[in-house]
Amino acid sequence: MVFKKMLGAFGVGGPSVDTVLSNPSTRPGLVLGGQVNLTGGSHDVEIDHITVGLVARVEIDGAEEEYDALVEFHRIQVAGGLHLREGQQLSLPFQVAMPWETPVTDLYGQHLHGMTMGLRTEVAIRGAIDKGDLDPVYVHPLPVQERILEAFGRLGFGFKGADLERGHISGLHQNLPFYQEVEYYAAPQYAHDVNEVELTFVANEHGVDVVLEFDKRGGLFTGGHDSYGRYHAAHADADRVDWAAQVDTWVRQALDGYQSLHTGHGYA
Template sequence: MVFKKMLSAFGVGGPTVDTVLANPNTRPGLALDGRVNLVGGEAPAAIEQIAVGLVTRVEIESGDSEYAGIMEFHRMPVSGAFELAPKQQLSIPFQLPVPWETPITDVYGQRLHGMTMGLRTEVAVARAVDKSDLDQVAVHPLPVQERILEAFARLGFRFKGADLERGHIRGVHQTLPFYQEIEYFAAPQYAQVINEVELTFVTSQQGIDVILECDKRGGFLSAGHDVFGRYTVSHADADRVDWAQVVDGWLQETTSRYGGLRAQGFGAPQGYPPQHGYPTHGYPMQHGHGHGHSRGPGMGGIVAGAALGAVGGMVAGEMIEDAVEGDFAEDWGFGEE
């Protein structure tokens, strides 16, 4: 009997958990529906709490080094305390709201290189090893986001990769402690002026802040440097404008103040709607300890809370080391540098 209790404390013969999502595909601002299925072990188990949370891979800077960590950025309780009998089968439904700022992982059914997302289920068991399950989640773009991504493709930009950077963008209201960068190689018509462009969406129910970072080429008497532009769009604008024309206008405005596209003979787009954005001079991202690019130094305002339905004592944005297990970590590259 003592030996069995010891095995139970190490998770042997304890309850098992399997979470099943009704649909692993979602969009920012929607929800993930699913069920947490439990099967009791060899002995009664005191379940303290069941919670689900979204986890992803985030790039973190520390001094001059950068490494990847796993971050749980959104968490919700599914059940409180109860007793699970031996071999008892239990299925608990849940609906997890997906934060508006949740990064995009998939476009047209294809996973963006560098992006990972999962739903982690944690079953806290009294006096025993906690049980967990991890399920892949695909986050697809909202209509406006999709139109902007399409515009970059129409203009000839080639997708390079995407990642999440821990930090805040100065002057932009964020509820999550990181932001997504979608990176492109410059299209041929822009290649004399810029090397690459990084696109960031900061989304809310009201609209989307679009931040562009252009890696400008150096001239005969000037060094290359990064320039920034910020533009605000409405969700209702998705099918109202020519987004290729709008994005082209953003790129011109972002770079022209620093001797950019217009200096190379590119004219302002005809009919460019001014309500579709406002440029901001020198718009740096804030990181914990600076960044490899030319960005503002100093500690950014890292938000650690503001997750819908956050559990008391559980902080959104917490770095977790045991969030991923087995093949999931290997297949998705969680924890890799």
């Protein structure tokens, strides 16, 4: 995707920007490359800086109600201290290292409903800042994440949606100010125990922590409650493990053991 627009903050005759990604599809831990193409307007300008930032739509609990907001979670400076002459054309390359915790937006060519992510270009000319339109970015899962997501499908869980929640998962090292929840309807073999399952990945260079939260059904004399499980999967095990069997084991352990009492899992 490409956006090209006059920089509205600088009025008629100002420069225009055209940001192009080499490939908008990427994975956590990889590099997203592209270039910012500037065209000078009808007069010379001094550019203080040009940055690009990764932004995502995050669900935020407000004082009155929940609302969504675009949150920038990683940015780099493309250039600074530029003198752009009238009509001059500049092409400025950049590379953005995708954080390991970057949430997944696409799986097998299908967009995950509820996910919005993109790259936003910011141009500052002597105190006036223009934030460009979003250039969509499509984040595909790491191999081990893909195998675990595949396993949920093979076990019969039905995909419901995905979103980003502001906050941190207690007990886990987390760099980003939000975490992703991938929501499933329970597979038939677990439906007598649970209504829905929420899956969260927190990745780093070694592997991923996998957090499962279950909305458990209530019994005749008991109310429903949430149950939790927390596990770890190494990147190196992506093709070494029967993930359907592993996920089944995780789910049954969490449902049988009511692991929230044991793992210290919670949201802060």
